[in-house]
Amino acid sequence: MKLRRRSILEEEDxxxxxxxxxxxxxxxxxxxxxxxxxxxxxxxxxARPRVKNASSLQKNSVLFALSEKNQIFHxxxxxxxxxxxxxxxQAIKDRDKPVVIQVDQWADATMLAKLVSEAKKVxxxxxxxxxxxx
Amino acid sequence: MKRxxxxxQNEQxxxxxxxxxxxxxxxxxxxxxxxxxxxEIGISSSYKDSNSKTDIERPxxxxxxxxxxxxxxxxxxxxxxxVAPKVRTxxxxxxxxxxxxxxxxxxxxxxxxxxxxxxxxxxxxxxxTVVAR
Numbered sequence: 283m284k285l286r287r288r289s290i291l292e293e294e295d296x297x298x299x300x301x302x303x304x305x306x307x308x309x310x311x312x313x314x315x316x317x318x319x320x321x322x323x324x325x326x327x328x329a330r331p332r333v334k335n336a337s338s339l340q341k342n343s344v345l346f347a348l349s350e351k352n353q354i355f356h357x358x359x360x361x362x363x364x365x366x367x368x369x370x371x372q373a374i375k376d377r378d379k380p381v382v383i384q385v386d387q388w389a390d391a392t393m394l395a396k397l398v399s400e401a402k403k404v405x406x407x408x409x410x411x412x413x414x415x416x
Numbered sequence: 417m418k419r420x421x422x423x424x425q426n427e428q429x430x431x432x433x434x435x436x437x438x439x440x441x442x443x444x445x446x447x448x449x450x451x452x453x454x455x456e457i458g459i460s461s462s463y464k465d466s467n468s469k470t471d472i473e474r475p476x477x478x479x480x481x482x483x484x485x486x487x488x489x490x491x492x493x494x495x496x497x498x499v500a501p502k503v504r505t506x507x508x509x510x511x512x513x514x515x516x517x518x519x520x521x522x523x524x525x526x527x528x529x530x531x532x533x534x535x536x537x538x539x540x541x542x543x544x545t546v547v548a549r
Binding site: 300303304307308310311314315317318321323329331332333334335336337338339341343345348382384385386387388389390391392393394395396398399407408409410411412413414 | 433436437440441443444447448450451453454455456457458459460461481516518519520521522523524525526527528529531532533535536544545546547
């Protein structure tokens with residue numbers, strides 16, 4: 283009897299205690315749930331202009347990209363200038379999301395001006411994504 | 417030795433957590449993959465698009481960006497470095513509003529840099545407009 287009991291106890295000791303693992307995994311899970319914002323990226327890589335007084339922009343934003351070839355991208359697709367205001371109002375719904383335009387430094391400035399003024403029609407906050415100067 | 421059955425029963429009633437861990441792991445991986453950290457820095461051009469009378473009283477500073485890549489103020493070439501001093505000295509008691517008029521062929525990078533310089537010099541608001549031909 284004594285021998286059997288001991289062997290059971292030993293077996294239990296051998297199994298790994300998973301409670302700390304679960305704790306850590308839960309903390310990671312909660313962190314990622316909270317930080318998940320589900321931003322739809324424009325889907326094109328642009329060469330952002332370098333400026334001096336760039337400030338951090340709000341993370342949860344509606345992103346547009348203006349490529350080198352003067353095409354406007356949103357959520358991986360090329361869109362027309364006239365489609366921009368409905369796309370923004372669809373994306374922001376009732377929440378107050380700012381619009382961020384990723385502009386290529388070799389894009390045409392007239393196109394940028396038109397895009398900004400279109401975006402301003404529906405969103406009060408329109409920013410240009412840049413890089414910090416060195 | 418009499419206690420042994422109860423201790424055995426206790427072990428039996430312990431909750432099996434393995435399916436829970438599996439599910440939590442799957443959720444965790446989903447959220448790791450789905451999270452895209454967009455960390456943009458940039459500049460905001462705040463311009464109240466009002467046709468207020470004060471604008472007529474004090475006309476905003478208007479820079480011109482022709483297609484040749486120059487920066488003009490009242491027809492004089494000032495260059496990118498000249499933007500900030502002009503904005504600073506434009507008005508002594510009030511930071512000016514700045515309008516950047518861009519022409520076909522001007523580069524967006526230059527326009528952004530002019531906006532940046534103007535904002536750096538304390539411009540109240542910056543607006544991009546297209547030159548009407």
